[in-house]
Amino acid sequence: MKHDANAIRRDQGKLPMHASLPIEVMMQEASGELSVTQYTNGGPHGGPMIEALGLQKRYADTWAVKGVDLQVQPGEIFGFLGPNGAGKTTTIKMLVGLLRPSQGIARIDSYDIQRDPLAAKARIGYVPDQPYLPEKLTAREFLSFTAGLYQLDRKTARHRGEELLKVFDLQDRGDELIGGYSHGMRQKTALAGALLHNPKAFFLDEPTVGLDPRSASLIKVILREVAERGTAVFMSTHILEIAERMCDRVAIINGGQVIAIGTMNELRAGQGDVSLEDIFLKLTGGAEEAQLAAALD
Numbered sequence: 001m002k003h004d005a006n007a008i009r010r011d012q013g014k015l016p017m018h019a020s021l022p023i024e025v026m027m028q029e030a031s032g033e034l035s036v037t038q039y040t041n042g043g044p045h046g047g048p049m050i051e052a053l054g055l056q057k058r059y060a061d062t063w064a065v066k067g068v069d070l071q072v073q074p075g076e077i078f079g080f081l082g083p084n085g086a087g088k089t090t091t092i093k094m095l096v097g098l099l100r101p102s103q104g105i106a107r108i109d110s111y112d113i114q115r116d117p118l119a120a121k122a123r124i125g126y127v128p129d130q131p132y133l134p135e136k137l138t139a140r141e142f143l144s145f146t147a148g149l150y151q152l153d154r155k156t157a158r159h160r161g162e163e164l165l166k167v168f169d170l171q172d173r174g175d176e177l178i179g180g181y182s183h184g185m186r187q188k189t190a191l192a193g194a195l196l197h198n199p200k201a202f203f204l205d206e207p208t209v210g211l212d213p214r215s216a217s218l219i220k221v222i223l224r225e226v227a228e229r230g231t232a233v234f235m236s237t238h239i240l241e242i243a244e245r246m247c248d249r250v251a252i253i254n255g256g257q258v259i260a261i262g263t264m265n266e267l268r269a270g271q272g273d274v275s276l277e278d279i280f281l282k283l284t285g286g287a288e289e290a291q292l293a294a295a296l297d
């Protein structure tokens with residue numbers, strides 16, 4: 001079936017407008033420790049929305065991340081690329097406050113995630129590479145539960161939940177247990193949950209893994225829409241075509257260090273009309289393997 005981008009755009013224009021919070025912040029919110037509106041209605045900052053300053057992470061003898069510096073502006077889609085084990089997930093986990101850096105600082109909207117975690121996390125939406133979802137809930141129940149933690153009123157919660165189920169093509173399956181969902185359906189349910197509110201810094205770790213082309217395309221449209229509302233989108237991906245087509249800037253990380261960062265034009269500088277794949281393979285030492293593979297063909 002031909003993909004109807006306009007239909008997606010129409011549905012997508014109705015996405016709910018509130019911020020997505022990590023579960024621990026939602027729990028604090030639900031217990032009255034934190035007012036979401038206190039932190040999410042436009043900060044006083046106006047600088048980069050996401051900032052890494054010399055981030056490092058060490059596990060025993062392994063330096064998973066050796067010093068990452070980067071900034072992502074509001075409204076920007078930033079692609080984070082690198083080979084397996086390069087340090088992408090570790091960097092993202094430090095940026096969203098799930099891992100304490102061995103060195104360095106992560107800031108969200110100028111709030112230091114370690115020193116001011118509630119304010120920083122209140123602005124964050126995060127879809128991990130393997131999202132945790134309650135198997136014994138239906139998607140509708142999950143969205144309702146999530147909305148409850150956000151303290152959305154029941155009517156608004158139901159309305160937004162239905163919109164999101166529709167956007168993600170889950171409306172007809174929304175009363176089935178998540179335990180019986182396919183990988184892609186789970187991924188879309190996690191995205192819907194993360195979009196019940198409008199995060200100012202939206203992190204996605206490999207968002208298109210296992211998605212069919214239509215769902216992957218839908219996510220591209222949704223991320224662009226989210227960015228157009230002023231959210232900084234930080235996305236790790238192995239799919240270079242996606243990064244090339246949809247990211248405003250990309251960083252390539254290898255061995256725990258950022259080895260290139262910029263727009264596609266900046267990365268291409270002086271190299272002619274090369275693809276991101278060419279640049280990636282050259283920088284990450286994969287060019288020889290590519291030549292070898294070509295020779296074996």
Ligand SMILES: Nc1ncnc2c1ncn2[C@@H]1O[C@H](COP(=O)(O)OP(=O)(O)OP(=O)(O)O)[C@@H](O)[C@H]1O
Binds near residue numbers: 062065082085090
């Ligand atoms: N909990 C941990 N304990 C020890 N080492 C870890 C731990 N988590 C990650 N590492 C190591 O840190 C390095 C970076 O891992 P990370 O998961 O950040 O890579 P990645 O770029 O996300 O890779 P992939 O593309 O495969 O998802 C790897 O060498 C990994 O083995």
Ligand SMILES: [Mg+2]
Binds near residue numbers: 129205
């Ligand atoms: Mg990873």
